[in-house]
Amino acid sequence: MAPIDDQPFLQLHPDDDIVIARRSAPAGTAWIAADGQWQVVSRESIDLGHKMAIRPVEVGQPVRKYGQLIGYASTAIEPGEWVHLHNLGMGELKHNYEFSTEVPAPPEPITGRTFMGYRRPDGRAATRNYIGIVSTVNCSATSSARIARHFDESILSDYPNVDGVVALTHKGGCAMEFDGADHRQLARTLAGFAKHPNIAAYLVVGLGCETSQASYLANSQELVQIAIPGQEPDHLPLTMNIQDVGGVAKTVERGIEVLKEMLPEVNRAEREPIPVSELILATECGGSDGNSGVTANPALGIASDLLVAHGGTVILSEVPEIYGGEHLLTRRARTPEIGQKLLERIRWWEKYAKKFDATIDNNPSVGNKRGGLTTIYEKSLGAIAKAGSTALQDVYEYAEPVTSKGFVVMDTPGYDPPSVTGMVAGGANVVVFTTGRGSCFGCKPVPTIKVATNTPMYERMRDDMDLNAGRILDGASLSEVGQEIFEKIVAVASGEPTLSEAQGIGDEEFCPWSPGPIF
Amino acid sequence: MAPIDDQPFLQLHPDDDIVIARRSAPAGTAWIAADGQWQVVSRESIDLGHKMAIRPVEVGQPVRKYGQLIGYASTAIEPGEWVHLHNLGMGELKHNYEFSTEVPAPPEPITGRTFMGYRRPDGRAATRNYIGIVSTVNCSATSSARIARHFDESILSDYPNVDGVVALTHKGGCAMEFDGADHRQLARTLAGFAKHPNIAAYLVVGLGCETSQASYLANSQELVQIAIPGQEPDHLPLTMNIQDVGGVAKTVERGIEVLKEMLPEVNRAEREPIPVSELILATECGGSDGNSGVTANPALGIASDLLVAHGGTVILSEVPEIYGGEHLLTRRARTPEIGQKLLERIRWWEKYAKKFDATIDNNPSVGNKRGGLTTIYEKSLGAIAKAGSTALQDVYEYAEPVTSKGFVVMDTPGYDPPSVTGMVAGGANVVVFTTGRGSCFGCKPVPTIKVATNTPMYERMRDDMDLNAGRILDGASLSEVGQEIFEKIVAVASGEPTLSEAQGIGDEEFCPWSPGPIF
Ligand SMILES: [Ca+2]
Ligand SMILES: [Ca+2]
Ligand SMILES: [Ca+2]
C-alpha cells in the first residue's frame, strides 16, 4: 500500500488553476503544493468535490482542470476562492469551434517495454487465445451457444494454451435493409470479432434465410479460415447454415467436430515478448458517480498517456458522453480534418436524437452542480479524462478497424455493452472500465480491468473490482494510481486473469449496436 | 397418414372465386369440387401457385381468396381463366378504408373441450410450469443466466412437475429515457413474463444503477412474489440488485438459495382439465416461402377459427407484414373504434420508417408475382390467413395484456424473436410458428409448434419441424391439416413436448422490442 497523504485538496494536473476538495474543508484550510514551496489557504468553506482556485484568474481568462479548459472566469478570481457557477462561465467557446489550435506535443517516447502476448500469422498481437462461434442472427444463437458450451473444462483442460470458446450471440441479424447501414455495421462488428487477434479460429453459424447472410459477411469482410499445417487451406468450413445442415442438432454436432479439429492447432500458440506499443486500450466508464471525474477517470488518463508514450493506442468512445465537450477535442485534433470527423459524429447524434424528438442532455444536472460540476465542459472532461491528454490522432466509426497509434475516438453509444463491443470489434486487446456504482462487466475474448472510483464500493464488491482508484480520495496520488493501472494493463495483457475472467464472465455482453430501423 | 388426393387445384375456402394450382397445369386440366358435382376446366396453362377462376366475375366485382377480398376484376373473368395482373386490380379499396362493414358472424360455438393445464392462484391457465429469472438490464444477464444454469437435470429431476428454470436475459435496459416509451415497453414486457401463468415463481435480478430499475418494474407493474404456505408473504425477495448484494458471485449464490426455496412449492402444481377457451394462441411466420400462403398459413387459420369457435383467443402480430392489407381487417373489426386502433398502429409504422427515410414495402415483388401473387391484399392475406377468418375483436400495443376472447391483433415487428416475445408477454400460452425455409425457433416458458410449409424442408429438418403442412401440396385437404394443427395445440398445451422443447431450445430467444433511441 502506498503511503497515504492527508492533503485536504487534490490537484488533478500541474497546469490546473484549481484543486478539488477531498473532503468538506472549512475556511482557512491550507493546500500545500507537492514541492512544499507553495501554499494556498481557503477564503471560504469548500464542499467535498468542489473547486478552490490556487492562482489568480482575471475576468474572461480560461480556468483549467485536468490541464484543460473548463470555462472562463466571469469575475476576477483570487487564490483560495471557491470556484463555481458564481464566478465561472462558458464564455464564447460554445459558439466557436477551434480546430487543432491546442495540439499537445507528443509525449517523451518510452521504449523497450514489452508484454507477453501471442503473435498472429497476420502480424497482429493478441492478449488471449480463444476460439469463436460467430452467430449471424438470433435464430442461430442457440446452436452457436451449444457448440461453445460443449467445450467445458473437462475438454479444455487438455488444451492449456486455449483460453476458451466464446459464442458471439445477439438479438439482431434480420428484418433490416439488406446492405443498409445497420446490416453493414453488424457485418463490421461480427467480422471485427472473427478477425480479432484474440480469436485464433472461428466458425460462422447462420440460419440460412436471414438478412445478415453468412455468405455476405464472409465475402464483404473477406473472412478466411484458420490454416492447419498439412491440410487443404479450405479443410475446415468458414460458415455453416442450420437450414443447409438440417436443423439444430445436426448443426451443433457438426460444429463441435469442426472445433475439435481447431483445438490442437489453436493450442500451439505460445506467448512471446511483444512491444507494449501493440496494445490497443479500450476505455469505458459505466455506473459513474461523483468520484469518477476525480479519481478513476483521471487516473486512467495517466495510464492512457503512459501507453501513448510507449507508442500504444487508446480508444475513447461513448460520444453522447463527450457531447458538449467536443470543442475541447477539436482543439486537440492532429489536423482540422480529424476535428471535423468528430463534429460529423456529433451532428449524427443530434440528428438521431431529433428523429425521436429527444435531446442529448449532457449538461450538469442539479445533483452534478451540488457535487461541484460547473460547466458542460467540466462534466464532459470527466469522461474524456479517461483517454489522457495527448493529441487526437483519428476518429473512427463504430466497429471500424483502428489502425492509428496514440489517442483516437470511436463513435459508440454511452451504453457499456455496445460501446465495448464496438471498440473490441475495432481491435482493442485490453479494456479498462471505471465504475462508481459497481459494474460487473466482462467481455470475451478481451480482458476487462475494472477500476472502482471509491473505496466503499471497492470493499463491497471485492470479487469484481480489480483496482481501487478510491485510494485517491484517501490520499494516494493520481500519478501513483495511474501508474498502477498501467502496470495492471501490462500484466493482464501478459495473461494475468482479471476478476471477470477468473469468474468466466463475458458470454452475455456481446452487443452489436444497431440504430435501426427494425421491421 | 391421411389419404392423398391428386387434385391439380386447391380450393382455400368455400367462398373463393379462384383455386390455386398445386402443380403447373396445362390448358384442359380439370378442377372438381369436393362434392363432385361441379367441375371447371382450365382454358389456358396455369403455373404452380397461380390462380384459376372457378366462377364468372363481372368487371369491377370482388375476387375472393381465403374467403376474403384480394382485388377487383379489371376485365370480365370466365371460369377456367388464369387470374393475375392482366385481369385483377386493386380497385378503390386502397383509398377508402371501411370499418366494420364485413364483420363475420361468430362461429358456431363448440363447447366442452378441455386441455390438461395448470390453474394458477389468480385464476389464469398455464400450459407449462417454470421458474423465471427476470434480468432488468444486460449488466445482470450473466448473474441471471448463472442462477438458471445451476438448476440442471441433476437437480430438476427431483421436481418432476417443474418444467425448468429460464433466465430472461436481453441486451437492453439502460441508456434510454427514464419512464419514456422504451422504458415503459420494456417494463411491460418483463412484467408480462414475470406474471405469465407459465411462470409459477420468479426473481428479478438487476445491477442497481440501470435506467430499467428493478424497483420501477416491481412498482409500476405491481409485481408480487410467490406465496409459500406457512411462510411470511414477503418471505422471498422479489428483486435483487447485484450492487446491493456485493457482486456477481454473491448474487448468484443468493439467487440459487431463493430458487431452492421456490422449487418444492412450484413442484406442487398439478395438471387438471381446463376449458380450451382459456388457450391464447400466438401465431407467427418466419422464413416464409411461396408455399406459406397456400399451405401452412391457411391451415393454421383453420386451427385458429376452431380455437375461436371453442371460445379461445388467437393473436396475429407482425404489423409490417399486415401492411397494405389492413383495409381487410378494418372491415372485419367488431367496431369502427377497433378498426381505428389498427390504423393508428399502421400510421405509427409509417412514421417510424420515415424517421429513417425508409419505407415499409409489402408490395408483391417480381418474384412474388412470378409465384402467383397479384395484389398487396393477397400478399398480406397470406400472412393474415394464420389467424383465420373471424371478427377482429381488439388491437393491443406491444406486450399489453391480452384480455379479449377471439381474434385480436398485437402490434409487433415482423422479426420473429421480438414478435413472439411481445405476444407471450401479452399472455399467449401456446405458439404456432409456420416456416418455409426452416426456422428453429423455440421460446421459454411457452411451447412453440413449428409447421413446415413444404415436404422437402420438413424431411430435411425432421428434428425441428413438428408438423408438415406441405402435405397440402401433396394432396391432403386444408381442413384435415388445420384440424391436425388444432389437435396438436391441445396436446401440446396438455404437456406433450414440442420438438424445440425436447431439445431445450428457448434460452436465447427472449427479445424485448425497443424502437429506440439508445444513447
Ligand atoms: Ca485453459
Ligand atoms: Ca483471428
Ligand atoms: Ca459507458
Ligand SMILES: [Ca+2]
Ligand atoms: Ca406467474
Ligand SMILES: [Ca+2]
Ligand atoms: Ca415473423
